[in-house]
Amino acid sequence: MSIDQTDRRLLIATESGLPLSPTPYAEVAAWLDLDEAEVISRLRRMQDSGIIRRIAIAPNHYALGLVANGMSVWDVIDTAAETLGEQIGALDFVSHCYLRPRSLPDWPYNLFAMIHGPDRETVETYREEIKALLGSACRKNDILYSKRILKKTGMRLKKGA
Amino acid sequence: MRRNPLPQDTLDATDRAILNTLQEGFPLSPRPFAEAAAPLGISETDLINRIARLREIGAITRFGPFMDAAAMGGAFCLCAMQVPDERFEEVMTLVNALPEVAHNYERVHKLNMWFVLACDRADEIHESADRIEALTGLTVRRFPKLKEFFIGFKVTA
Numbered sequence: 001m002s003i004d005q006t007d008r009r010l011l012i013a014t015e016s017g018l019p020l021s022p023t024p025y026a027e028v029a030a031w032l033d034l035d036e037a038e039v040i041s042r043l044r045r046m047q048d049s050g051i052i053r054r055i056a057i058a059p060n061h062y063a064l065g066l067v068a069n070g071m072s073v074w075d076v077i078d079t080a081a082e083t084l085g086e087q088i089g090a091l092d093f094v095s096h097c098y099l100r101p102r103s104l105p106d107w108p109y110n111l112f113a114m115i116h117g118p119d120r121e122t123v124e125t126y127r128e129e130i131k132a133l134l135g136s137a138c139r140k141n142d143i144l145y146s147k148r149i150l151k152k153t154g155m156r157l158k159k160g161a
Numbered sequence: 162m163r164r165n166p167l168p169q170d171t172l173d174a175t176d177r178a179i180l181n182t183l184q185e186g187f188p189l190s191p192r193p194f195a196e197a198a199a200p201l202g203i204s205e206t207d208l209i210n211r212i213a214r215l216r217e218i219g220a221i222t223r224f225g226p227f228m229d230a231a232a233m234g235g236a237f238c239l240c241a242m243q244v245p246d247e248r249f250e251e252v253m254t255l256v257n258a259l260p261e262v263a264h265n266y267e268r269v270h271k272l273n274m275w276f277v278l279a280c281d282r283a284d285e286i287h288e289s290a291d292r293i294e295a296l297t298g299l300t301v302r303r304f305p306k307l308k309e310f311f312i313g314f315k316v317t318a
Contacts, residue, residue, distance in 0.1 A: 057183040089310025099308040150265035155279035
Protein backbone atom coordinates (compact mmCIF):
# COMPACT_ATOMS: atom_id res chain seq x y z
CA MET A 1 0.00 0.00 0.00
CA SER A 2 1.20 3.50 -0.63
CA ILE A 3 0.43 6.73 1.15
CA ASP A 4 -0.70 9.96 -0.44
CA GLN A 5 0.32 13.53 0.40
CA THR A 6 -2.43 13.89 3.01
CA ASP A 7 -1.39 10.66 4.76
CA ARG A 8 2.17 11.90 4.77
CA ARG A 9 1.16 15.26 6.31
CA LEU A 10 -0.83 13.38 8.91
CA LEU A 11 2.11 11.15 9.85
CA ILE A 12 4.47 14.11 10.01
CA ALA A 13 2.02 16.05 12.20
CA THR A 14 1.71 13.20 14.71
CA GLU A 15 5.19 11.66 14.68
CA SER A 16 6.32 13.51 17.77
CA GLY A 17 3.10 12.70 19.58
CA LEU A 18 -0.67 13.02 19.78
CA PRO A 19 -2.06 16.12 21.51
CA LEU A 20 -3.27 15.49 25.07
CA SER A 21 -6.74 16.90 24.57
CA PRO A 22 -10.09 15.11 24.95
CA THR A 23 -10.45 15.18 21.16
CA PRO A 24 -6.90 14.68 19.84
CA TYR A 25 -7.93 13.67 16.32
CA ALA A 26 -10.11 16.77 15.95
CA GLU A 27 -7.15 18.86 17.04
CA VAL A 28 -4.83 17.23 14.50
CA ALA A 29 -7.57 17.73 11.87
CA ALA A 30 -7.66 21.44 12.69
CA TRP A 31 -3.88 21.75 12.25
CA LEU A 32 -4.11 20.19 8.79
CA ASP A 33 -7.40 21.73 7.71
CA LEU A 34 -9.11 18.34 7.47
CA ASP A 35 -12.13 17.06 9.32
CA GLU A 36 -11.95 14.74 12.29
CA ALA A 37 -13.71 11.83 10.55
CA GLU A 38 -11.16 11.92 7.74
CA VAL A 39 -8.23 11.93 10.16
CA ILE A 40 -9.66 8.94 12.01
CA SER A 41 -10.44 7.01 8.83
CA ARG A 42 -7.00 7.67 7.32
CA LEU A 43 -5.24 6.60 10.53
CA ARG A 44 -7.44 3.50 10.70
CA ARG A 45 -6.67 2.59 7.08
CA MET A 46 -2.92 2.98 7.67
CA GLN A 47 -3.18 0.95 10.86
CA ASP A 48 -5.12 -1.82 9.10
CA SER A 49 -2.51 -2.00 6.34
CA GLY A 50 0.41 -2.03 8.81
CA ILE A 51 1.90 1.36 7.90
CA ILE A 52 1.04 2.37 11.45
CA ARG A 53 2.03 -0.55 13.66
CA ARG A 54 0.02 0.83 16.52
CA ILE A 55 -0.94 4.03 18.25
CA ALA A 56 0.43 3.64 21.73
CA ILE A 57 2.58 4.68 24.65
CA ALA A 58 6.27 3.78 24.55
CA PRO A 59 7.42 3.35 28.13
CA ASN A 60 10.94 4.39 29.07
CA HIS A 61 12.69 1.18 30.16
CA TYR A 62 15.24 3.08 32.23
CA ALA A 63 12.63 5.05 34.17
CA LEU A 64 10.84 1.79 34.98
CA GLY A 65 13.99 0.32 36.48
CA LEU A 66 15.12 -1.76 33.50
CA VAL A 67 18.53 -0.09 33.40
CA ALA A 68 20.54 -3.02 32.07
CA ASN A 69 20.00 -3.51 28.36
CA GLY A 70 22.01 -5.88 26.28
CA MET A 71 21.90 -6.80 22.63
CA SER A 72 22.56 -10.54 22.78
CA VAL A 73 23.79 -12.06 19.52
CA TRP A 74 23.86 -15.72 18.57
CA ASP A 75 25.43 -17.79 15.83
CA VAL A 76 22.63 -20.27 15.18
CA ILE A 77 22.70 -22.92 12.46
CA ASP A 78 20.64 -21.64 9.54
CA THR A 79 18.25 -24.57 9.37
CA ALA A 80 17.11 -24.03 12.98
CA ALA A 81 17.27 -20.22 13.15
CA GLU A 82 13.64 -19.47 12.29
CA THR A 83 12.10 -21.96 14.70
CA LEU A 84 14.41 -20.95 17.51
CA GLY A 85 13.94 -17.25 16.75
CA GLU A 86 10.19 -17.65 17.35
CA GLN A 87 10.86 -19.23 20.74
CA ILE A 88 13.32 -16.56 21.82
CA GLY A 89 11.04 -13.75 20.65
CA ALA A 90 8.33 -15.16 22.93
CA LEU A 91 10.45 -14.94 26.12
CA ASP A 92 9.14 -12.16 28.33
CA PHE A 93 12.53 -10.53 28.94
CA VAL A 94 13.21 -10.25 25.20
CA SER A 95 11.70 -7.12 23.64
CA HIS A 96 12.83 -7.66 20.05
CA CYS A 97 14.31 -10.62 18.21
CA TYR A 98 15.56 -10.53 14.63
CA LEU A 99 17.27 -12.75 12.09
CA ARG A 100 19.99 -10.74 10.32
CA PRO A 101 22.84 -11.50 7.91
CA ARG A 102 26.23 -12.41 9.38
CA SER A 103 29.16 -10.09 8.73
CA LEU A 104 32.02 -12.55 8.34
CA PRO A 105 34.74 -13.26 9.18
CA ASP A 106 34.54 -11.62 12.60
CA TRP A 107 30.78 -11.39 13.08
CA PRO A 108 29.28 -14.88 12.87
CA TYR A 109 26.02 -13.93 14.65
CA ASN A 110 22.69 -14.14 12.84
CA LEU A 111 20.12 -13.98 15.65
CA PHE A 112 19.81 -10.74 17.64
CA ALA A 113 17.74 -10.58 20.85
CA MET A 114 17.38 -7.47 23.01
CA ILE A 115 17.35 -8.38 26.70
CA HIS A 116 16.19 -6.02 29.44
CA GLY A 117 16.62 -6.35 33.19
CA PRO A 118 17.15 -4.38 36.41
CA ASP A 119 20.90 -5.17 36.48
CA ARG A 120 23.58 -6.97 34.47
CA GLU A 121 23.52 -9.97 36.75
CA THR A 122 19.86 -10.58 35.90
CA VAL A 123 20.51 -9.98 32.21
CA GLU A 124 23.28 -12.61 32.35
CA THR A 125 20.89 -15.17 33.86
CA TYR A 126 18.46 -14.43 31.03
CA ARG A 127 21.29 -14.92 28.58
CA GLU A 128 22.00 -18.34 30.12
CA GLU A 129 18.33 -19.18 29.66
CA ILE A 130 18.55 -18.39 25.95
CA LYS A 131 21.77 -20.38 25.68
CA ALA A 132 20.08 -23.42 27.22
CA LEU A 133 17.11 -23.03 24.89
CA LEU A 134 19.33 -22.89 21.80
CA GLY A 135 21.46 -25.83 22.90
CA SER A 136 23.74 -27.33 20.29
CA ALA A 137 22.14 -25.26 17.48
CA CYS A 138 24.20 -22.30 18.72
CA ARG A 139 27.93 -22.22 18.08
CA LYS A 140 28.91 -18.91 19.63
CA ASN A 141 27.31 -15.95 21.39
CA ASP A 142 28.10 -12.52 22.74
CA ILE A 143 26.30 -9.62 24.39
CA LEU A 144 26.75 -5.92 23.68
CA TYR A 145 25.64 -3.73 26.57
CA SER A 146 24.46 -0.24 25.78
CA LYS A 147 26.75 2.38 27.22
CA ARG A 148 25.01 5.53 26.04
CA ILE A 149 21.96 6.48 24.01
CA LEU A 150 23.37 8.86 21.39
CA LYS A 151 20.09 9.53 19.59
CA LYS A 152 16.52 8.33 19.86
CA THR A 153 14.04 10.20 17.71
CA GLY A 154 12.33 7.37 15.86
CA MET A 155 11.51 7.46 12.17
CA ARG A 156 11.08 10.89 10.61
CA LEU A 157 9.44 11.34 7.23
CA LYS A 158 10.96 13.81 4.83
CA LYS A 159 8.76 16.83 4.50
CA GLY A 160 7.31 17.43 1.06
CA ALA A 161 8.89 14.30 -0.48
CA MET B 162 15.88 11.22 27.70
CA ARG B 163 15.76 9.96 31.29
CA ARG B 164 18.41 7.28 31.92
CA ASN B 165 17.87 6.52 35.59
CA PRO B 166 15.01 4.81 37.43
CA LEU B 167 12.21 6.88 38.92
CA PRO B 168 12.06 6.91 42.75
CA GLN B 169 10.14 3.93 44.17
CA ASP B 170 6.73 5.47 44.83
CA THR B 171 6.54 7.80 41.83
CA LEU B 172 4.00 5.60 40.06
CA ASP B 173 0.82 4.32 41.65
CA ALA B 174 -1.15 1.25 40.55
CA THR B 175 -3.23 3.31 38.11
CA ASP B 176 -0.13 4.77 36.44
CA ARG B 177 1.24 1.26 36.02
CA ALA B 178 -2.06 0.04 34.60
CA ILE B 179 -1.99 2.93 32.10
CA LEU B 180 1.56 2.10 31.01
CA ASN B 181 0.74 -1.58 30.64
CA THR B 182 -2.55 -1.10 28.79
CA LEU B 183 -1.67 1.75 26.47
CA GLN B 184 1.47 -0.02 25.20
CA GLU B 185 -0.91 -2.29 23.33
CA GLY B 186 -2.87 0.39 21.57
CA PHE B 187 -5.05 3.45 21.75
CA PRO B 188 -8.60 3.89 20.37
CA LEU B 189 -9.26 5.57 17.05
CA SER B 190 -12.48 7.31 18.00
CA PRO B 191 -13.59 10.91 18.64
CA ARG B 192 -13.12 10.58 22.45
CA PRO B 193 -10.26 8.08 22.71
CA PHE B 194 -9.16 9.10 26.22
CA ALA B 195 -12.69 8.63 27.55
CA GLU B 196 -12.85 5.23 25.88
CA ALA B 197 -9.43 4.16 27.21
CA ALA B 198 -10.16 5.54 30.69
CA ALA B 199 -13.36 3.53 31.27
CA PRO B 200 -11.79 0.07 31.73
CA LEU B 201 -9.11 1.64 33.96
CA GLY B 202 -11.83 2.99 36.25
CA ILE B 203 -10.77 6.62 35.91
CA SER B 204 -12.16 9.71 34.20
CA GLU B 205 -11.12 11.08 30.83
CA THR B 206 -9.54 14.12 32.51
CA ASP B 207 -7.66 11.97 35.00
CA LEU B 208 -6.21 9.84 32.19
CA ILE B 209 -5.09 12.91 30.23
CA ASN B 210 -3.49 14.48 33.31
CA ARG B 211 -1.74 11.25 34.23
CA ILE B 212 -0.31 10.78 30.71
CA ALA B 213 0.89 14.39 30.75
CA ARG B 214 2.63 13.74 34.07
CA LEU B 215 4.13 10.42 32.90
CA ARG B 216 5.55 12.28 29.93
CA GLU B 217 6.92 15.10 32.10
CA ILE B 218 8.70 12.78 34.53
CA GLY B 219 10.17 10.73 31.69
CA ALA B 220 8.23 7.49 32.24
CA ILE B 221 7.09 7.64 28.61
CA THR B 222 9.36 8.26 25.64
CA ARG B 223 6.55 8.65 23.08
CA PHE B 224 2.79 8.60 22.78
CA GLY B 225 1.34 8.42 19.30
CA PRO B 226 1.46 6.45 16.05
CA PHE B 227 4.43 4.15 15.43
CA MET B 228 5.25 3.75 11.76
CA ASP B 229 6.55 0.76 9.88
CA ALA B 230 8.93 1.92 7.18
CA ALA B 231 8.71 -1.35 5.23
CA ALA B 232 4.91 -1.21 4.92
CA MET B 233 5.16 2.10 3.03
CA GLY B 234 7.88 0.96 0.66
CA GLY B 235 10.77 2.06 2.84
CA ALA B 236 13.12 0.18 5.10
CA PHE B 237 14.96 0.09 8.39
CA CYS B 238 18.53 -1.12 8.62
CA LEU B 239 20.65 -1.72 11.69
CA CYS B 240 24.22 -0.58 11.06
CA ALA B 241 27.43 -0.79 13.06
CA MET B 242 30.80 0.93 12.97
CA GLN B 243 34.10 0.51 14.71
CA VAL B 244 34.93 4.07 15.72
CA PRO B 245 38.35 4.89 17.17
CA ASP B 246 37.95 6.35 20.69
CA GLU B 247 39.57 9.64 19.79
CA ARG B 248 37.12 10.15 16.91
CA PHE B 249 34.00 9.03 18.73
CA GLU B 250 32.43 12.44 19.42
CA GLU B 251 33.21 13.74 15.93
CA VAL B 252 31.71 10.68 14.21
CA MET B 253 28.70 10.71 16.53
CA THR B 254 27.99 14.31 15.58
CA LEU B 255 28.17 13.52 11.85
CA VAL B 256 25.94 10.45 12.15
CA ASN B 257 23.36 12.01 14.48
CA ALA B 258 22.96 14.99 12.18
CA LEU B 259 21.40 12.80 9.49
CA PRO B 260 17.58 12.78 9.73
CA GLU B 261 17.38 9.15 8.58
CA VAL B 262 19.30 8.04 11.69
CA ALA B 263 16.40 7.09 13.98
CA HIS B 264 18.39 5.73 16.93
CA ASN B 265 22.05 5.56 17.78
CA TYR B 266 23.66 3.68 20.69
CA GLU B 267 27.14 3.41 22.04
CA ARG B 268 27.82 -0.23 22.92
CA VAL B 269 30.61 -2.01 24.72
CA HIS B 270 32.30 -3.90 21.86
CA LYS B 271 34.89 -3.45 19.14
CA LEU B 272 31.90 -2.42 17.01
CA ASN B 273 31.02 0.43 19.36
CA MET B 274 28.48 2.52 17.44
CA TRP B 275 25.14 0.96 16.45
CA PHE B 276 22.48 2.96 14.68
CA VAL B 277 19.27 2.39 12.80
CA LEU B 278 18.64 3.98 9.41
CA ALA B 279 14.95 4.54 8.62
CA CYS B 280 14.21 5.59 5.05
CA ASP B 281 10.92 5.97 3.30
CA ARG B 282 12.38 4.41 0.14
CA ALA B 283 14.24 1.12 0.47
CA ASP B 284 16.98 2.12 -2.00
CA GLU B 285 17.93 5.10 0.18
CA ILE B 286 19.36 2.80 2.87
CA HIS B 287 22.52 1.94 0.94
CA GLU B 288 22.90 5.49 -0.38
CA SER B 289 22.77 6.72 3.18
CA ALA B 290 25.19 4.10 4.54
CA ASP B 291 27.59 4.86 1.66
CA ARG B 292 27.34 8.57 2.48
CA ILE B 293 28.26 7.87 6.12
CA GLU B 294 31.27 5.86 4.92
CA ALA B 295 32.35 8.75 2.70
CA LEU B 296 31.85 11.30 5.50
CA THR B 297 33.71 9.32 8.15
CA GLY B 298 36.12 7.13 6.22
CA LEU B 299 34.86 4.18 8.31
CA THR B 300 33.16 0.98 7.17
CA VAL B 301 29.44 0.79 7.86
CA ARG B 302 28.39 -2.81 8.49
CA ARG B 303 24.81 -3.39 7.46
CA PHE B 304 22.46 -5.73 9.25
CA PRO B 305 19.04 -5.49 7.57
CA LYS B 306 16.41 -7.60 9.24
CA LEU B 307 15.71 -10.82 7.37
CA LYS B 308 12.96 -11.80 9.75
CA GLU B 309 11.38 -10.35 12.86
CA PHE B 310 10.15 -12.55 15.69
CA PHE B 311 7.71 -10.27 17.31
CA ILE B 312 5.31 -11.17 20.07
CA GLY B 313 3.75 -7.95 21.31
CA PHE B 314 4.94 -5.21 23.61
CA LYS B 315 5.39 -6.21 27.17
CA VAL B 316 7.49 -3.97 29.35
CA THR B 317 5.69 -4.55 32.62
CA ALA B 318 5.46 -1.34 34.62
